[in-house]
Amino acid sequence: xxxxxxxxxxxxxxxxxxxxxxxxxxxxxxxxxxxxxxxxxxxxxxxxxxxxxxxxxxxxxxxxxxxxxxxxxxxxxxxxxxxxxxxxxxxxxxxxxxxxxxxxxxxxxxx
Amino acid sequence: xxxxxxxxxxxxxxxxxxxxxxxxxxxxxxxxxxxxxxxxxxxxxxxxxxxxxxxxxxxxxxxxxxxxxxxxxxxxxxxxxxxxxxxxxxxxxxxxxxxxxxxxxxxxxxxxxxx
Numbered sequence: 001x002x003x004x005x006x007x008x009x010x011x012x013x014x015x016x017x018x019x020x021x022x023x024x025x026x027x028x029x030x031x032x033x034x035x036x037x038x039x040x041x042x043x044x045x046x047x048x049x050x051x052x053x054x055x056x057x058x059x060x061x062x063x064x065x066x067x068x069x070x071x072x073x074x075x076x077x078x079x080x081x082x083x084x085x086x087x088x089x090x091x092x093x094x095x096x097x098x099x100x101x102x103x104x105x106x107x108x109x110x111x
Numbered sequence: 112x113x114x115x116x117x118x119x120x121x122x123x124x125x126x127x128x129x130x131x132x133x134x135x136x137x138x139x140x141x142x143x144x145x146x147x148x149x150x151x152x153x154x155x156x157x158x159x160x161x162x163x164x165x166x167x168x169x170x171x172x173x174x175x176x177x178x179x180x181x182x183x184x185x186x187x188x189x190x191x192x193x194x195x196x197x198x199x200x201x202x203x204x205x206x207x208x209x210x211x212x213x214x215x216x217x218x219x220x221x222x223x224x225x226x
Binding site: 004032034036042043044045046049088090092098099100101102103104 | 144146151152153154155156159167169200202213214215216217218219220
């Protein structure tokens, strides 16, 4: 059973701080890793993807991947109240295949 | 709007009725996925297509569920004899099979309530 684990939260951070969201996965052969943001009642929105070990930055977001530790994280710099949402970690076991999702971490950015 | 679209956005039905949902993927995408999401959970995979071929079905997809993508464009998901446990958000996503670029983009979802 391929699993993706996330802390459900809520994770509360003050406005302007760095939010750090973490995810572990069970399938060592997993190829692709994604972070989705989901506002309440809405569908998931893709915000970051990473395929290789290391860091990938896009604006205020940085995704970090460590395949040896089976760990992927998302850093949000200068957190804004509009970043308050559930963040879903998703893993593709074999590249372009169905995603396995974690349950998500609820982030609350306090103004 | 060139994103994934789904119809209807909301559906309320009585137990035992049949329902059908439609998904139109991003036009150049050749893979289409169906997921189901319940409150407090991440999306769970149901089935997916490459062009018109259905490649995989999840064990979640009982024989009451069927999906088609007849011409490799839009897809339909039908649930027969609905049960209260079918109440969920049904999400469609699409991607383009090309090298390592296989990000999946979701539509707005269809929220099903079975009474």
